[in-house]
Amino acid sequence: MTSIAQARRIAVLIPCYNEAIAITAVVDDFRRALPQAQIHVFDNNSSDGTAEVAAKAGAIVHSVKLQGKGHVVRRMFADIDADAYVMVDGDDTYDAASAPALIERLFAEKLDTVVGVRKPIHADVHRPGHAFGNRMLTGFLSYLFGRNCSDILSGYRVFSRRFAKSFPVLSQGFEIETELTVHALELKMAVAEVVTPFKERPEGSHSKLSTVRDGIRIVVTMVRLFGAERPLAFYSLIAAVLALLAVLLAVPLFVTYAETGLVPRFPTAILSTGLMLLAALAFFAGLILDTVTRGRRELKMLAYLSQRAPE
Known part of the structure; x- marks a missing residue:
């Protein structure tokens, strides 16, 4: 990472729920990629020892009792003070080596958020239903706000302090990625996208998403956003x-x-x-x-x- 970002306070925020299999690799990878950053793991009532494994890996572990990723993000932005926030899912599917480039662009261009657009390493990484739902919701938001987006459901993002401290988290669950995007588009924030590799989950790790249930959530979210915005x-x-x-x-x-x-x-x-x-x-x-x-x-x-x- 160049000197533009080296002097900044960087916080890596990792929301987790039953990711004991993957969390050590995630913490280690981001420590190598961002040696000056503080790595925070926010455990959301895991039952597989995720918190203990993350602590042994050297992360600062926080416990969030209210279930749902939205509640986790609320605590992240409220409790952590930094110049740049790297939010990444703890399932070891995102490329830690891309983080310095995302942060560098945030500071160099004075952006509010940089989204890591997922580029699957293998063709079958995305389930067809999830990929279709992502395209549908992404296209709908692009139409709604008149600004093109590529991957609004990405769990890999970098935020400025200005974004994190002005974001009123309302969602409870996985709709939070949509809400993050809407907040940026609604206020005409400076946003950029960077293509990052996206890999398969580690063996033994399972997605928390359901194609049918979360597909219904996507449709409901689209209707709700249309009515709200x-x-x-x-x-x-x-x-x-x-x-x-x-x-x-x-x-x-x-x-x-x-x-x-x-x-x-x-x-x-x-x-x-x-x-x-x-x-x-x-x-x-x-x-x-x-x-x-x-x-x-x-x-x-x-x-x-x-x-x-x-x-």
Whole structure:
């Protein structure tokens, strides 16, 4: 690592849950790659002795009792003070040798975050369902914020102090990677991506992700993000659907009334009127929530600007 980053305080943050098989290799690899860094392992109720193995490997071990990666990241950013934070999963699938380049770019270009974009060493490293879900969510966020992303579910990232101390962690589980990306895109932060090798898990180690369960989570996250970040568009879409249904139900009633002067399907008329009222309420809810979202974004920006810029 060049002198630009050598004088900085570097913290390697490793979230872990039952990674005793892999954690020693992860700690050793990052100690070699970043000899001046403090290596912190955040154990999330492991039952296989991960904390003890990490301590023997020389890491500073922290215990997080609330289950879920989101809770772990909250404690990481709250408890550790550094100039740059390297967050990497403890499953020994990420390339520690790439860390100096990620940190160097963070400081050289005064960035807020650098994402390690995974490039599989072997074609079968990614499960097809996970790869498809990643592409789907990545494309959706790129559309939502107008900025291209390559791998928003990567567990290998470098953050500035400004990013870490202004990030309001809300997620509880593996949605945290999406939330990290949204925080950067929402505030128009300086972001970069660096391609890094991605390898298979060590023998005996198993992924905590489920293709079906986490696929559903991805879809739910996409809908939630659309509603939270673009409320006017989200609720206007709902309003349009409700209004269209109301009109489709009302057209036959108007035709019958024009021909006979009667409204024979009175319940349908009530339903059509109710749907139109709901459409109006949805539209105005979107307007109100859009104002709230702008205010929330301004508060996040003020928290971001209250931290010193990378030097």
